[in-house]
Structure formats: structure tokens, C-alpha cells
Amino acid sequence: MVRVAIWLMAVWLALPVWAEGNLTLTILAEPSAHRPVVGEMINVTIRAVYDRKIANEKLEIDPTDAFDWIQTRPDDWREERIDGLPWIVMERHLALWPKRSGPLQFGPVRHHLTIIDQRSQRQDVVVQAKPLTVSVGEFPALRGWHLAAADLQLTDELSTDAAHLADGEQVVRTVRLRAKGALPEHLPPRPVVSENWLITFAAPVERTLTLTAEGPVAEAVWTWQFRPHTGEPGMLEPVKIPYFNTVNHQIETVEIPPLFIGYASFYTGQVPRGRIEAGQVWLLVGAMMAGLIGGLLLAVTRYAPQTTRQAMRRFRARWSPWSWWAMWRARQRGDLLALRRLAEEVGASRERRDRLDRAIYGRPSK
Known part of the structure; x- marks a missing residue:
């Protein structure tokens, strides 16, 4: 005891x-x-x-x-x-x-x-x-990630104009998601971006929690680097992020806006579309006139008499950079016969052809 x-x-x-x-x-x-x-x-x-x-x-x-x-x-x-x-x-x-x-x-x-x-x-x-x-109570019926917050704010920042990149340049996109009344692990995962026409690098997700007088605020930072494979522009579709608003007990949505990505050089080689500026109007008129004149010359060459066709060939040869380059090459090689033939084709002056004939045959041309 x-x-x-x-x-x-x-x-x-x-x-x-x-x-x-x-x-x-x-x-x-x-x-x-x-x-x-x-x-x-x-x-x-x-x-x-x-x-x-x-x-x-x-x-x-x-x-x-x-x-x-x-x-x-x-x-x-x-x-x-x-x-x-x-x-x-x-x-x-x-x-x-x-x-x-x-x-x-x-x-x-x-x-x-x-x-x-x-x-x-x-x-x-x-x-x-x-x-x-x-x-x-149960979370309201909603597909995907379930997030409840008193307020959800989204900001989208770009390092440069994504639609007019310099050749080889990349654009950095930073999306910040701030949720009042939530923890960082409650925020949804980063959206997956995968396009055949786009090279994408995604940096690690940053998650932080800040205690404020109004309550905890969770933040997630999503960062991507984008560079197109080719200059042809493409578009990233918008991404909707739904959440349950705990203030009014309703489902609301914030959205990552669509993003156009492409090289500026792509636009300079395209036919203008939509509204045409005054300078472009004159450019188009000039192109049409040049095409019309070219067509007329082609018709004259094909259907005109032999003398006219010869004159046209001589005209083309005279103003062709290839003919003058060939003459320069013949002169460099000392090939007087080729130089004389080319002088005839380009319509060189009689005095010049006589000098070439004397150099070749010792007598002026007839």
C-alpha cells in the first residue's frame, strides 16, 4: 500500500x-x-x-x-x-x-x-x-483548379513589342497573379505554352506570401521567353483563370490576354492589306504601269517585224548590266573578238567599233 x-x-x-x-x-x-x-x-x-x-x-x-x-x-x-x-x-x-x-x-x-x-x-x-x-460547404462545380480568394488580380508585362521583334530577338513575358485571402500553394499552376512555330523557355515559378493589414496575399510570378522559329507571326490564345470570389460567393474570371508574336521584317515583304496609305497607292500604281509597259514590249517583240525585234534585242542588250560586265571581262582578258561582238550587240558608236576593227584586222569596218 x-x-x-x-x-x-x-x-x-x-x-x-x-x-x-x-x-x-x-x-x-x-x-x-x-x-x-x-x-x-x-x-x-x-x-x-x-x-x-x-x-x-x-x-x-x-x-x-x-x-x-x-x-x-x-x-x-x-x-x-x-x-x-x-x-x-x-x-x-x-x-x-x-x-x-x-x-x-x-x-x-x-x-x-x-x-x-x-x-x-x-x-x-x-x-x-x-x-x-x-x-x-462544397466548392462550387467548376472544372480545373479550385481557387477561392477575396480578390484576384493579374498583370501582364512584356519586355518589348512582341509583334515587331528584330530578327533573332526574343520577348520576355511576365504574368503576376495576386490573390487576397489565399496561400501561395492555393494558386493554380503555370499555364503550359507549346506551339510548333515558337521556341519557349519557362523560368521557375516564384511564389510568395505577404501578410498585410487586410489579410494574407499570395503571389505567383510566371515568366516565359518566346522566340519564333520563323518570321511569320503567330498568336497565343488567351487563358482564362476562374476563381471563387469569397466576398460575393460567385465564380469570377481573370484572363491572360492573347499575344501576337512575330518579326518586324515579315511585314516589310508582304502586300499591304486593309487600309492603303497614300505612299502605298503610288507604289501600286507604279507597279501596275511597269507591268503594262513590260507586257506591251513583250507583245511588240513577238509580233513586230524582224527589224523591230532586232532593235528591241539591241535595246535590252544595251541597258543590261550583264552585257557591260561581259564587255569588261573581255577587255580584261584581251579578247578583242568577243569585245567587238558585244560592242555590236549593245550598239556602241561607229568610232568605237572602227578602233576595234583596226586593232583586229588593221582596217576600219565597212
């Missing part, structure tokens, strides 16, 4: 002591006009009210697989007067995101304290808060 009594005494001494006084701990959820759905942020406050001085403390929250959660600001310790008496108040603010639907529990929470009792002695106690029960 003595051994049993000693063992019971040892167990009793090892247990935390429930101190005298008023020590209360509660978990409070922020009231909402709507029933939260899976993935929607729930603001929670753990509130402690003590009438004893605290020498040391440690708050312990039971792990859970029903929620993701973070602490949104430092613990707030202060003294308040309640019913005319001084009390020590501690508040810890959390944000919870339910992972599934149904009745879910968060907690319990235990506060390990070292208090100063009425005899000015230190005393270790544990104050426990009952679990918080939350009824969570």
Missing part, C-alpha cells in the same frame, strides 16, 4: 496544476454572412482572459489534417478592465483554410502557463480551449 501511495503521489506531482482564479481560453471564428466553402479563408481568434500575472507561457495547437492555417500577426498581450477589475488578455489571430467539406474541428488548444499566485509563488498550469467546429 505504501508503494502504491508513493506512486500515486509522484503521478499527481507530475501533472499540471489547475490553479485557482479565473483562467479562460476560447477559440472564436469571425462571423460571416455565408457558409464557408472548401478553400475559403476563415479568420479565427484564440482569446485568453486571465486574472493572474503570467511569468511564462506557451500556446500549443493540436495538429490537424482538416485545415491549412497560419498565424497572421504577432500575439497581442494587453491589460483590460472588465467589470471594473484588471485582467490580462492575450489574442492570437489565425487564418484557416478548410481542405474538405462537412463539419470540421480545429483544436483543441492548450496554453501552458507559469503564473504568479496569490502567495507570490510560481505555479505551472494548463488552460485548454474546446475545439472549434466549422460547417464547410
Whole structure:
């Protein structure tokens, strides 16, 4: 019996002591006009009210697989007067995101304290808060990624004009997605860009979380480098990103706009389309006249008498760069016979042909 009594005494001494006084701990959820759905942020406050001085403390929250959660600001310790008496108040603010639907529990929470009792002695106690029960609804029917946020903003930045790239140039596209009331891992994955006409390099995704006075803000940064295979322009289709707006409890959408990508040199070699400027009008008129004159010359050459055809051939030879280059080559080689024949074809002057005849035969031409 003595051994049993000693063992019971040892167990009793090892247990935390429930101190005298008023020590209360509660978990409070922020009231909402709507029933939260899976993935929607729930603001929670753990509130402690003590009438004893605290020498040391440690708050312990039971792990859970029903929620993701973070602490949104430092613990707030202060003294308040309640019913005319001084009390020590501690508040810890959390944000919870339910992972599934149904009745879910968060907690319990235990506060390990070292208090100063009425005899000015230190005393270790544990104050426990009952679990918080939350009824969570299903996420609205929606294909693809499920994202719930109080606000979703998207920005699209380009390093240069993607539709008029210099030959060989690439464009860097940076899309930033900012979700208020969400965690970075709640944001959707980066859209896949794969086109046969486009060389694409995607940098690693950057994800950050910022705690603001309005709550946590998650950000994802998607960066691509694009360079077309050829100069022919192409278009990337727009990408819609739906999300559940937790303010009005409706599905809304943000969009990555379409993007035209191509080399500027492609446009300079194309026939103008659409509205034609004044300079282009005169260019087209000149091209039409040149084609008309060329057709007439071709007809005259084919159907005119032999003398006319010879004159036309002589005209073409005289103004052809090839004929003059051939004459220069013959002169460089010293081939007087070839030079004389070419002079006849281009219609060189009589004086020049006589000089060539004297050089070849020793007499002027007849």
C-alpha cells in the first residue's frame, strides 16, 4: 500500500496544476454572412482572459489534417478592465483554410502557463480551449483548379513589342497573379505554352506570401521567353483563370490576354492589306504601269517585224548590266573578238567599233 501511495503521489506531482482564479481560453471564428466553402479563408481568434500575472507561457495547437492555417500577426498581450477589475488578455489571430467539406474541428488548444499566485509563488498550469467546429460547404462545380480568394488580380508585362521583334530577338513575358485571402500553394499552376512555330523557355515559378493589414496575399510570378522559329507571326490564345470570389460567393474570371508574336521584317515583304496609305497607292500604281509597259514590249517583240525585234534585242542588250560586265571581262582578258561582238550587240558608236576593227584586222569596218 505504501508503494502504491508513493506512486500515486509522484503521478499527481507530475501533472499540471489547475490553479485557482479565473483562467479562460476560447477559440472564436469571425462571423460571416455565408457558409464557408472548401478553400475559403476563415479568420479565427484564440482569446485568453486571465486574472493572474503570467511569468511564462506557451500556446500549443493540436495538429490537424482538416485545415491549412497560419498565424497572421504577432500575439497581442494587453491589460483590460472588465467589470471594473484588471485582467490580462492575450489574442492570437489565425487564418484557416478548410481542405474538405462537412463539419470540421480545429483544436483543441492548450496554453501552458507559469503564473504568479496569490502567495507570490510560481505555479505551472494548463488552460485548454474546446475545439472549434466549422460547417464547410462544397466548392462550387467548376472544372480545373479550385481557387477561392477575396480578390484576384493579374498583370501582364512584356519586355518589348512582341509583334515587331528584330530578327533573332526574343520577348520576355511576365504574368503576376495576386490573390487576397489565399496561400501561395492555393494558386493554380503555370499555364503550359507549346506551339510548333515558337521556341519557349519557362523560368521557375516564384511564389510568395505577404501578410498585410487586410489579410494574407499570395503571389505567383510566371515568366516565359518566346522566340519564333520563323518570321511569320503567330498568336497565343488567351487563358482564362476562374476563381471563387469569397466576398460575393460567385465564380469570377481573370484572363491572360492573347499575344501576337512575330518579326518586324515579315511585314516589310508582304502586300499591304486593309487600309492603303497614300505612299502605298503610288507604289501600286507604279507597279501596275511597269507591268503594262513590260507586257506591251513583250507583245511588240513577238509580233513586230524582224527589224523591230532586232532593235528591241539591241535595246535590252544595251541597258543590261550583264552585257557591260561581259564587255569588261573581255577587255580584261584581251579578247578583242568577243569585245567587238558585244560592242555590236549593245550598239556602241561607229568610232568605237572602227578602233576595234583596226586593232583586229588593221582596217576600219565597212
